[in-house]
Amino acid sequence: MFYLAAAAIVAGMIRVRHLSHSFGPHQALKDVTFSLEKGDFVFLSGPSGAGKTTLLRILYASLPIQRGEVNVADMNLNRLDSSRVPLLRRQVGVVFQDFKILPLRTVEENIALPLDLRGLAPKHIERRVRAVSRALGLEGHIKLRCGDLSGGEQQRVAIARAFVVNPKVLLADEPTGNLDPELSLRLMELFKQFQAYGATVIFATHSRELMNRHPGAYVMRLEDGAITYANWPGAGVHRPAQTWAEPLARKPASDMERGA
Numbered sequence: 001m002f003y004l005a006a007a008a009i010v011a012g013m014i015r016v017r018h019l020s021h022s023f024g025p026h027q028a029l030k031d032v033t034f035s036l037e038k039g040d041f042v043f044l045s046g047p048s049g050a051g052k053t054t055l056l057r058i059l060y061a062s063l064p065i066q067r068g069e070v071n072v073a074d075m076n077l078n079r080l081d082s083s084r085v086p087l088l089r090r091q092v093g094v095v096f097q098d099f100k101i102l103p104l105r106t107v108e109e110n111i112a113l114p115l116d117l118r119g120l121a122p123k124h125i126e127r128r129v130r131a132v133s134r135a136l137g138l139e140g141h142i143k144l145r146c147g148d149l150s151g152g153e154q155q156r157v158a159i160a161r162a163f164v165v166n167p168k169v170l171l172a173d174e175p176t177g178n179l180d181p182e183l184s185l186r187l188m189e190l191f192k193q194f195q196a197y198g199a200t201v202i203f204a205t206h207s208r209e210l211m212n213r214h215p216g217a218y219v220m221r222l223e224d225g226a227i228t229y230a231n232w233p234g235a236g237v238h239r240p241a242q243t244w245a246e247p248l249a250r251k252p253a254s255d256m257e258r259g260a
């Protein structure tokens with residue numbers, strides 16, 4: 001038991017080592033390395049096309065690992081066969097850009113879906129769905145069909161569905177894209193609450209204002225597939241080639257260089 005606990009501490013909640021990913025000739029992720037522990041919150045920033053969504057998709061096992069090692073919630077994704085993907089997804093809540101709500105089902109049904117899949121008792125499901133709907137300001141809409149809601153309301157349904165399972169890890173890909181500024185800030189508070197309960201959160205966003213709302217969070221910047229900035233020691237920042245070459249240049253010249 002002790003050894004298991006120690007192994008979990010070493011592994012971290014999310015541990016990514018030398019992860020690279022290509023789409024055909026295009027390298028979308030380049031040697032990405034970082035670790036996050038239980039309760040860490042990181043903003044993932046970077047220009048369009050930097051690889052943010054690609055990274056999140058790999059952490060959720062919706063893209064295969066081509067190169068590198070990935071552990072999420074004590075599961076080794078390199079060795080995860082498809083039958084165990086649902087197990088991973090019980091621990092990992094996701095709010096993606098292309099949130100897939102079911103337009104013909106009601107708000108209530110959409111939010112309850114992951115709990116239904118786990119076969120939880122209806123009373124318990126109802127209680128959780130009501131609590132999460134209230135937190136996201138959807139309580140007046142729970143009997144409406146999702147297809148009839150506004151874009152921002154649909155997005156909140158997707159967020160509610162990610163929160164309702166109390167995931168250990170929460171991956172959010174620009175979750176406030178369709179929301180007005182006030183709602184975005186409210187949502188930020190909810191994510192922070194989740195963190196306070198012990199969830200590990202990766203939150204991809206372009207919004208400086210949101211980042212300013214959580215000054216204690218880590219920040220990781222991706223550019224052209226590589227980490228170019230990170231403000232905690234668990235992340236490996238990519239340095240341009242010259243920076244690595246510099247110390248070599250200061251080394252004493254080899255025998256060959258001296259003409260020996």
Ligand SMILES: Nc1ncnc2c1ncn2[C@@H]1O[C@H](COP(=O)(O)OP(=O)(O)OP(=O)(O)O)[C@@H](O)[C@H]1O
Nearest residue numbers: 023024026028046047048049050051052053054055
């Ligand atoms: N399925 C795919 N097939 C081919 N190329 C892809 C695929 N998914 C992503 N890419 C490419 O990989 C790169 C990284 O894309 P990604 O979606 O991860 O960027 P992003 O940082 O999330 O950008 P944005 O801020 O616009 O959402 C882009 O150049 C993109 O065109």
Ligand SMILES: [Mg+2]
Nearest residue numbers: 052053097173
């Ligand atoms: Mg993206």
